[in-house]
């Protein structure tokens with residue numbers, strides 16, 4: 001489907017039918033079992049409210065007048081622990097990742113499990129349709145013209161069932177290609193997850209490139225997630241596996257430091273990280289002499305509230321950080 005078509009999706013298409021049916025099932029289960037409702041089970045697994053998003057809101061989410069971050073900075077100030085834990089380690093690492101052939105398996109709660117065809121991914125899209133100008137944030141921030149497709153377009157091909165309440169993603173973990181794996185900084189493989197409505201949201205991208213070129217190794221070649229209203233670590237790189245699952249899946253940073261990194265990880269200036277304030281960010285400056293610009297206030301949902309806030313209606317964002 002082209003971006004143009006994606007933008008014309010009626011609002012009802014965006015919240016997956018499966019989510020709606022599943023919510024009803026959960027509510028029925030709760031009604032039938034007051035003990036379950038009191039035990040905290042429901043709390044551990046908040047149901048998604050129905051999101052209504054107009055094509056206009058989606059379009060506005062892809063636009064920004066903000067200055068793009070220089071490509072030199074986008075490709076040299078990175079986090080990719082598989083290639084070292086310093087910000088300049090990933091770009092300095094030898095180019096040892098073999099990105100072709102590359103296989104991404106899609107499995108779990110879906111009618112048509114299979115393999116994602118990388119060659120097929122961008123078919124039929126004009127160059128302009130593949131470009132998304134999105135902000136990302138995590139203490140520092142950048143504005144990046146990504147190339148990619150809405151993750152929803154890809155996931156739908158595998159026909160998730162009503163049990164697909166979450167989507168789990170896994171990065172390659174091959175010590176021969178990734179020198180950082182010898183350090184146990186993370187419980188490899190790097191894993192991330194999204195609730196199904198977040199995964200199906202039109203701003204959630206599978207990115208294959210930036211600045212008109214295929215993704216460099218340090219930015220997550222050949223395929224990564226981009227979730228612009230969440231902190232950077234949700235945007236998992238070099239994906240080899242996608243699984244539709246019923247339960248909230250384990251994620252790398254939550255696994256390591258559950259008090260510091262929640263499952264949702266929505267950008268939120270009102271919820272501080274235990275070790276630092278998250279009220280402000282430093283834009284990567286875009287000049288040769290200075291990496292960081294002055295601090296600017298961080299916006300709730302990284303400024304994408306109009307597009308995504310509906311998904312979290314009724315949820316305590318301090319608790320579900």
Ligand SMILES: Nc1nc2c(c(=O)[nH]1)N[C@H]1C(S)=C(S)[C@@H](COP(=O)(O)O)O[C@H]1N2
Nearest residue numbers: 078079080081171190219232233235236237
């Ligand atoms: N597999 C994998 N994905 C990852 C990471 C990682 O270490 N390994 N780091 C995450 C973090 S913490 C951030 S901030 C972003 C950084 O993306 P960028 O280097 O393209 O800006 O990638 C995320 N995706």
Ligand SMILES: [Mo]
Nearest residue numbers: 079138232233
């Ligand atoms: Mo990060």
